Amino acid sequence: MKLRKVTAASAAVLALALSATACGSDDKDDAGSGSSGGGTIKVGIKYDQPGLGLKEPDGSFSGFDVDVATYVAKELGYDADKIEFVETKSADRENAIARGDVKFIAATYSINDERKEKVNFAGPYLLAHQDLLVKTDSDITKGTDLNGKKLCSVTGSTSAQNVKEEIAPKAQLKEYGGYSECIAALQSGAVDAVTTDDSILAGFAAQDKYKGQFKLAGLKLSNENYGIGVKKDDTATTDKINAALTKMVSDGSWQKAVDANFGPAGYKNEPAPKIGDIVS
Structure with a gap:
């Protein structure tokens, strides 16, 4: 009898273990449970780009990319308080995705053929253009007006160099460590224009x-x-994000985010691009 009781108890333990295993197999897939598990999701953004991806002094986040990422994450099953934003600098975006540091990246991530060899892209969700920022009373209205003027961009960027080589060969290039320094220089009159993406x-x-x-x-x-960067060949997550972006445009949330983050600068945005429609 004693042996029979022990056997029965063991069977009960085994049944409980099998039951727990079965319950675990019903968990959401990686696109639903997040790269960190536990009902959260890690999303890569910029921390230093006002209007796009900015970490505020109080620890909150703001910007168009943040709004897009938050909307997409919600469509994947995560409320805002379940999102962990991770800083992903431009040079580390592909590595962050490959390492699994983040589930996806929304960080002024321009789609090109070289990057598509390393990551999947959902989108595009915004068509931006290289442009010039000038003072409101500036007489610079076209690229050739930069001849003899001081043009600022960030060290290592090709934007200003492209302008000098292709549009205004007599422009005087000024390079700073960050765009915030360029904007301050524009405000003080140390430079006449700043160039990078209009967004x-x-x-x-x-x-x-x-x-x-x-x-x-x-x-x-x-x-x-x-575009939104996703791990290479993760078509399931890419498709879900594309569906979320399509919905964001159709319900008006996309335009609302554009107006909230770029409107004060007189930004004339392009219409929301169609998924997979890459403008060369």
């Missing part, structure tokens, strides 16, 4: 301390198709 310029100009001081020249010096 980035609009985000900086929309800050309270700069409102009304700057304007975009409205030049379209390049096409930058912003």
Whole structure:
């Protein structure tokens, strides 16, 4: 009898273990449970781009990329308090995805053929262009007006060099460590214009301390198709994000986010691009 009781108890333990295992097999897949598990999701953004991806002094996050990422994460099953934003600098975006540091990245991530060899892209969700930011009373209205003027960009960026080589060979290039320094130089008159993506310029100009001081020249010096980076060959997550982006446009949330983050700079955005429609 004693042996029979022990056997029965063991059977009960085994049944409980099998039951727990079966319950575990019903968990959401990786796209639903997040790269960190436990009902959270890690999302890569920029921390230093006002209007796009900015970590505020109080620890909160703001910007168009943040709004897009938050909407997408919600469609994947995560409320805002279940999102962990991770800083992903431009040079580390592909590595962050490959390592599994984040589930996806929304960080002014332009789609190109070289990057598509390393990651999947959902989108695009914004078509930006290289442009110029100038003072509101500036007489610079076209690229050739930069001849003899001081043009600022970030060290290592090709934006200013492209302008000098292709549009205004007599422009005087000034390089700073970050765009915030370029904007401050523009405000003080140390430079006459700043160049990079119009979305980035609009985000900086929309800050309270700069409102009304700057304007975009409205030049379209390049096409930058912003996409959301996903792990290579993760088609399931890519498809879900594409569906979320389509919904964001159709329900008006996309335009609302554009207006909230770029409007004060007079940013004339392109219509929301169609999924997979890459403008070269």
